[in-house]
Amino acid sequence: MASDTRPVIANLDFNDIKKDIIRHFQSRSEFQDYNFEGSSLNLLVDILAYNTHYNALSANFLVNEMFLDSALLRKNVVSIAQALNYTPRSARASKAKLTLSIPKLSGSNFYTLPAGSLFSSASGNLSFNFYTIEDYTIQYDNIDPVGTTKTLEIDVYEGTEVTQRFIVSQAANDFQRYELLNQNIDTSTLVVTVNGLKYQLVSEETQGINDVTKDSGVYFVDESRELTYYLKFGNGVIGKKPSAGDEILATYLVTSGPEANGVQTFTPNITGRGDITISATVTSNGGANIETINEIKDNAPNYFQTQYRAVTAKDYEAILKRNFADIQAVHAYGGEEVGKPGKVFFSIKPKNRDKLTPQEKLAISRDILTKFNLVTITPEITDPDIIKVIVKTIIQYDPAKLTTTPEVLVARAIALFNTLNTTYVGDFLESFRVSKISQEIINLDQAIVSANTRTNLRIDVNALNQVLDKPSFTFGNRLHEVIYAGEASFGAVCESTEFQRVGRQTFSKFRDDGRGNMQLVDVIQGEVTIVNPEAGTIDYATGDVAISDFDPADGDIGFIAYPESFDINASGNSILQISVGDSSARAIDKNDLISLNSFNVSRGK
Amino acid sequence: MAVQPNFQRKNVYKDFDLSLTRNPLTNDIGTKTDAAAINQSVKNIILTNFYERPFQPNFGSNISGLLFEPADAITIADMRQVIYTCLANYEPRVQVKAVVIRDLIEQNSYHIEIQYDLKDVEKEDSTSLVLERLR
Numbered sequence: 001m002a003s004d005t006r007p008v009i010a011n012l013d014f015n016d017i018k019k020d021i022i023r024h025f026q027s028r029s030e031f032q033d034y035n036f037e038g039s040s041l042n043l044l045v046d047i048l049a050y051n052t053h054y055n056a057l058s059a060n061f062l063v064n065e066m067f068l069d070s071a072l073l074r075k076n077v078v079s080i081a082q083a084l085n086y087t088p089r090s091a092r093a094s095k096a097k098l099t100l101s102i103p104k105l106s107g108s109n110f111y112t113l114p115a116g117s118l119f120s121s122a123s124g125n126l127s128f129n130f131y132t133i134e135d136y137t138i139q140y141d142n143i144d145p146v147g148t149t150k151t152l153e154i155d156v157y158e159g160t161e162v163t164q165r166f167i168v169s170q171a172a173n174d175f176q177r178y179e180l181l182n183q184n185i186d187t188s189t190l191v192v193t194v195n196g197l198k199y200q201l202v203s204e205e206t207q208g209i210n211d212v213t214k215d216s217g218v219y220f221v222d223e224s225r226e227l228t229y230y231l232k233f234g235n236g237v238i239g240k241k242p243s244a245g246d247e248i249l250a251t252y253l254v255t256s257g258p259e260a261n262g263v264q265t266f267t268p269n270i271t272g273r274g275d276i277t278i279s280a281t282v283t284s285n286g287g288a289n290i291e292t293i294n295e296i297k298d299n300a301p302n303y304f305q306t307q308y309r310a311v312t313a314k315d316y317e318a319i320l321k322r323n324f325a326d327i328q329a330v331h332a333y334g335g336e337e338v339g340k341p342g343k344v345f346f347s348i349k350p351k352n353r354d355k356l357t358p359q360e361k362l363a364i365s366r367d368i369l370t371k372f373n374l375v376t377i378t379p380e381i382t383d384p385d386i387i388k389v390i391v392k393t394i395i396q397y398d399p400a401k402l403t404t405t406p407e408v409l410v411a412r413a414i415a416l417f418n419t420l421n422t423t424y425v426g427d428f429l430e431s432f433r434v435s436k437i438s439q440e441i442i443n444l445d446q447a448i449v450s451a452n453t454r455t456n457l458r459i460d461v462n463a464l465n466q467v468l469d470k471p472s473f474t475f476g477n478r479l480h481e482v483i484y485a486g487e488a489s490f491g492a493v494c495e496s497t498e499f500q501r502v503g504r505q506t507f508s509k510f511r512d513d514g515r516g517n518m519q520l521v522d523v524i525q526g527e528v529t530i531v532n533p534e535a536g537t538i539d540y541a542t543g544d545v546a547i548s549d550f551d552p553a554d555g556d557i558g559f560i561a562y563p564e565s566f567d568i569n570a571s572g573n574s575i576l577q578i579s580v581g582d583s584s585a586r587a588i589d590k591n592d593l594i595s596l597n598s599f600n601v602s603r604g605k
Numbered sequence: 606m607a608v609q610p611n612f613q614r615k616n617v618y619k620d621f622d623l624s625l626t627r628n629p630l631t632n633d634i635g636t637k638t639d640a641a642a643i644n645q646s647v648k649n650i651i652l653t654n655f656y657e658r659p660f661q662p663n664f665g666s667n668i669s670g671l672l673f674e675p676a677d678a679i680t681i682a683d684m685r686q687v688i689y690t691c692l693a694n695y696e697p698r699v700q701v702k703a704v705v706i707r708d709l710i711e712q713n714s715y716h717i718e719i720q721y722d723l724k725d726v727e728k729e730d731s732t733s734l735v736l737e738r739l740r
Contacts, residue, residue, distance in 0.1 A: 014660040031636075033620040037664060037695040038646030040623040040637075050659040 012056045018049035068297055075225040077293050081300040087203060088223055088296045090187040092325045093157040093253050094260035094287030096130060097359065099280035100268070104140045104148045112137045115191070116251075118269040119156050121284075128260045130156035130284070131253065133189045151279060157189055158260035158287060159253030166248040174235030176242070182254045183227045184290065189253040192219050192231060195246050202239070212239050227290065257289045258351075261326070282359050288325030295321075310372040316346060316379070323368045326350045326360075329575060331384065344377050347384040347573045355383040387476060388458040388579035389432050389568055390560065391417055393441060393451050394599055396590040401447040406587035412444050413451075413585035417578045432568040432576050441585075449590055456562045457543075458579055463552035466502060475543030476574050478564040481514070494538055494545065494561035498523060500553040510547065510559070512538045520550050617725055618642040618698070623649065640723055643698050644732045647719060650695050651688060651734065666691040672715075672738050681706045681715070688719060698724055713738055 007024045011017045022034040022045060033039035064070040068080045078088055098119065102111055112135055119130040138152045166178045192199045199217040212218055218239040220232040231250060234240050242248065263284040268276050291299070302318035310316045313332035320330050328351045335343035348364075350356055356364070361381040369379040395409055402409075420437065434453050441451035457477065462469045479493050492511035501508050508522050508531065518536030522529045536547040545559060570576045588595045620642040622635035637645050653665030666687050674680040685704045692701050699721040707716040714737040723730050 031619050031621060033618050033642055033646070036618075036646055036698065037661075038650035039620045039642065040645065040649065041620055043623070043649065043658075044621075046658055046661070053660075 012053070012060065014049055014053045017052045017056075018045055021045050021048055021052075068300060071297075072293075074227070074293050077296050078223050081296050082222070084300045084304040086296075086300040086303050087221065088300075089288075089291040089322055089325065090223075090229065091184045091255050091257045091290045092286055092288040093159045093186040093189060093255035094128075094130075094258070094263070094284040095158075096156050096263060096266065096284035097282035098154050098156055098266060098278050100152045100154060101149045101277045101279045102138055102152055102273075103275050104144050104146055104150070106146045109142060109144075110137055110139045113152065113154065113270070116161055119266045119278075120269055121263045121266045123260070123263045126256075126259065128158045128256065128263060129160060130158050130260075130263075130266060131161050132156055133191070133253070156266070157186065157253055157255070158263070158284060159186060159189070159255035161251065162254055163249060163251045166250070168242045168244055168246040168248065170244045172242065172244060174241065175232050177222075177230040177232050178248060178250070179224060180229045180231065180250060180252065182252075184254050184257065185229055186253045186255045187221050187229060190221065191251045193249045194233075194242055199233075214238075215240055255287065258287045258326075261285050261287045282357075285357075285360060286324065286326050306372075308372065309374075310369070311374065313344065315372075316344060316369070319372050320346065320348070320364070320368065324348075324364055328352075329384070331573060333573075335380075342376065342378060343380050346379065346381045348381060349384045349386075349575050354386050356381065382573070385470075385473065385476075385572075385574040386460070387568070387570070387574050387576050388460070388582070389576055390456040390458055390579050391437065391453060391583040392456070393438075393453045393583075393585040394596075395441060395448055395585055395587045396450045396452075396596070397445070397447045397587055398449050399447075399589055399591070402445075403447070404445070406589075409445055409448065409587045410585045413441050414580065414583070416440055416444060417580050417583050421578050421580070430576060431570050432578075434566040453566065454562075455566045455568060456560055457568065458558050458560045458582060459545075460556050460558050461547075462556050463499070464554050466551050468547060468552070468557075471548065472544065472546035473559075474545065474574075475561050475563065476571050477543050477568055479538070479540045479543050480562050480564045481540040493540070494518070494559060496560070497556075497558040499555060499557045502551045502553050508550075510535065510557075516540070518545065518547060620645060639726055640728060640730050643696070643723055644730065646696055647692065647699065647721075647732050648734060650691050651717075651719075664695065668736065672736060676708055676710060676715075681708065684715065684717070688717070692719070692721075699730075700724055702729075709735070 008020050011020055025031075025045075026034055031041050033041050034045060036042060065073060065076040066080075068077065068084075071077045071080060081088060100113070102113075105111065113132060115132050115134050117132045121128050121130060132154055136152055136154050138150050140148060140150060162182060164178075164180060168176070187201075190201065192201070194217065197217055199219050202212060202218045202220055212234070214234070214237050216234070216239050218234060220239075222230045222232060224230050231248070233242050261284055264281060266278055266281060268278060270276055299318060299322055302314065303322060306315035306318050308319075310319055313334060316332040317330050320332075321327055327348055329349040331347045333345050333347075335341050335345060338345065346369075348356055350360075364381060365379055373379055393413055395413060397406060397409060416437075420440065432455070434455060438451040438453050441453070442448050457475045459470075459473050459475065461473065481493065493514070494510075494512045496510040498507040498509045500506070506522055506524050508520060510518050510520055513519050513533065516538055517534045518538055519530055520532040520535035522531055532549060535549050536545065538545050543561070543563070545561075568576055586599060588599065590596075618639050620637050622637050623645060624635070626635040627633070628635050650664075651666045651668060654669055655665055655667040656662045658664045668684055668687050671680055671684050671687070674683070684706055688704050689701055692699060701719060701721045703720045705718040705720070709716055712735075714735050716733065716735050718731055718733045720729070720731040722728070
């Protein structure tokens with residue numbers, strides 16, 4: 001049977017294409033020398049194959065860049081997202097709340113702190129400038145004597161204030177665009193005036209264009225291909241079209257993003273008002289870099305689904321992620337799940353911290369949720385239950401393959417724990433699987449032959465004024481049950497760190513007794529004395545722990561338990577986090593049987 | 606049984622002429638057959654530098670790189686070796702018998718004659734070319 005010489009058009013690789021062309025043309029009688037590398041025909045085939053390969057790759061790239069899932073270039077991802085009515089979030093300036101004490105001056109009953117007032121600050125080796133972006137006015141009574149101090153609460157934003165000026169030319173088109181020439185602009189700080197009149201930003205999440213008429217002073221903002229932004233004005237139908245000669249002023253902050261988070265001290269630099277002092281400060285927060293490509297890919301379809309209204313739990317998650325940048329993970333659930341219908345709960349885990357401050361929760365409720373919320377629903381922000389996973393790994397290495405030192409292997413394993421915290425666990429419902437982490441450790445170096453990893457769980461509770469913030473909590477996993485654990489030599493299944501009770505110098509701790517009770521014990525010079533044999537309960541099957549009856553001094557208490565399975569499940573409102581400070585790794589020569597017998601164990605804390 | 610006359614034998618190798626000349630009778634592109642096709646191929650291989658062909662960086666002889674070396678016996682030996690190697694690699698139809706290189710020092714060039722056996726057509730043949738620094 002004659003071989004099939006029809007051309008194959010699915011090949012992308014140069015060599016495959018070339019072979020295919022040769023196979024196809026060899027059946028022709030005009031020429032024969034296709035297969036000889038030196039022949040002129042082979043040269044011609046090379047050019048044809050190169051051309052085909054080039055076009056195939058171009059087509060492949062082109063098609064990939066047409067879809068949100070497969071696009072790689074930011075400009076294309078942004079463009080596709082725009083078709084979904086989604087404008088990627090700009091960088092966000094870190095925001096701090098300051099309370100100013102402002103003495104009354106003679107001759108005036110009010111004082112206006114103008115937009116653009118500077119507050120300088122420093123954090124470590126870095127210094128930052130924070131500005132007000134709106135005017136604040138304080139009013140004094142007529143009868144107040146000069147020097148009377150009143151307080152004023154203001155928001156300041158980190159960045160460098162920039163003003164750009166554009167003059168509208170004769171040749172200006174409909175929807176004329178003007179480019180803001182800086183990267184890392186926080187577009188939420190943008191103030192645009194045309195001939196001194198302030199224009200309003202129209203974005204998808206404000207009112208859209210429903211209320212925009214031909215006389216509306218509005219502008220739009222689009223991201224450019226160079227990570228800068230365009231201002232876009234109307235066409236005389238949708239928004240007012242600026243006339244030739246009009247002066248456009250755009251003032252905005254170019255921000256350092258997250259670098260300025262956590263700043264606590266500020267110094268006012270207000271011209272002519274050296275008497276203004278700061279009486280209270282809320283640490284700066286909320287600074288973030290520009291939305292990444294992956295974030296846009298995740299957020300744009302979700303946001304499109306929400307249609308800028310929060311109806312389902314997923315809608316809330318999408319809106320929160322877009323509008324509050326300092327979120328590592330968010331979980332929204334309806335109140336009906338926890339017996340509180342009419343409410344929707346949000347559990348938010350901020351980046352690099354365990355929970356939000358009360359001020360941040362208030363700001364999110366007031367500034368974000370109420371704008372999108374259905375009127376009959378009350379949003380409520382809660383803290384996630386952070387379950388810390390303590391990882392203890394014994395690394396066996398082959399000294400013959402070791403190109404570095406065992407200490408370096410240990411350091412790399414510890415660094416891996418840190419990395420996995422954000423890439424592997426650290427989100428709601430992200431479980432911890434011990435085989436996965438062992439595999440990651442083995443992949444760290446060719447000399448590592450095995451990694452035996454055991455896990456313990458830790459939950460921190462805080463005591464304040466003799467009250468625990470979480471008198472009952474759950475490890476969310478079945479615990480390793482040992483009868484009469486409290487009397488066993490290896491210790492209990494669940495044990496707390498040591499703490500002091502009010503009015504005592506000695507230290508106490510909790511431990512379970514193996515029969516479902518949490519004991520309160522005093523530890524004096526290593527000797528354990530039971531104070532209350534039933535100071536709480538523990539359910540080994542569910543991991544639930546409830547503490548009652550004790551009087552702790554203020555501070556944190558950690559409860560550490562070891563689970564039945566080394567795979568840890570995350571459920572409900574809990575987030576798993578590898579506790580790098582508590583975790584450890586030990587590298588042992590695979591031939592050192594004495595050390596292996598001592599340390600390479602699979603149970604125990 | 607009648608013996609087939611030689612002229613009825615079909616060409617074993619058939620390539621087009623890289624100089625892209627026109628056949629005056631058919632107005633089609635000129636062709637090279639058998640020994641002429643192989644000779645052209647030999648020249649092509651020797652005159653191709655590395656990285657000239659797409660995706661085949663090692664194809665060719667890269668002999669032009671040697672033209673800027675000192676014109677002495679060592680360079681000539683190198684050129685000979687290069688020619689042997691590239692033809693062994695890329696032209697299976699010939700068995701190189703000798704490579705004669707003459708240094709035309711007045712013309713700043715080398716005259717190269719490659720003598721070889723054409724394996725399939727059982728014939729000896731040779732190709733000559735002159736390599737100059739400017740070509």
